Amino acid sequence: SAVISQKPSRDICQRGTSLTIQCQVDSQVTMMFWYRQQPGQSLTLIATANQGSEATYESGFVIDKFPISRPNLTFSTLTVSNMSPEDSSIYLCSASGPGGYTFGSGTRLTVV
Amino acid sequence: AQSVTQLDSQVPVFEEAPVELRCNYSSSVSVYLFWYVQYPNQGLQLLLKYLSGSTLVKGINGFEAEFNKSQTSFHLRKPSVHISDTAEYFCAVSDFLCGGTASKLTFGTGTRLQVTL
Known part of the structure; x- marks a missing residue:
């Protein structure tokens, strides 16, 4: 399965x-996804990022707040x-492949 | 649309005891089911997955899960837990996974497994 390098940590x-x-x-992966994990909670999908087209955002998330690029x-x-401060969360990316999904190690963001 | 329910937010258990973490799902089509583990301050790690075939799936660290279509469940089990199994466990479902194309992965709210001596 694919390996994802995510930064910053x-x-x-x-x-x-x-x-x-x-x-x-x-x-190369067709589908990539971005998730948010707020403190003590589960993962919530922000958007699906497809190469060559605009990202598809889930309810409650907008492009102006969470712009996504997928150049290749x-x-x-x-x-x-x-x-x-409400944006303080762990943000994770994910990619889908033939056997399932792979996740980056996450970015722990603290807003002060 | 698919959804996942993890009824137990926390499961306390003594070391060497068996454990079952419950997961129920809903989906209008065929499903692909996953269990992930998240150790404190670490990323997600895949425990096991059901894509097709045998309904009993064995994963890493001695965990296994059984896909039950009639009960729409995918409960995670381990016959004897260790202190190091203390972590957050997430059940997840997707309804399309074909080569490089997949639907989004929907997560349950998670179950905190707390193993004590």
């Missing part, structure tokens, strides 16, 4: 700023824009 950011999270996959089949970025 953690960051502490001031409110009002933006952070871009990157995920690099070691093989091995790379994707998620930006958390105009951050507030």
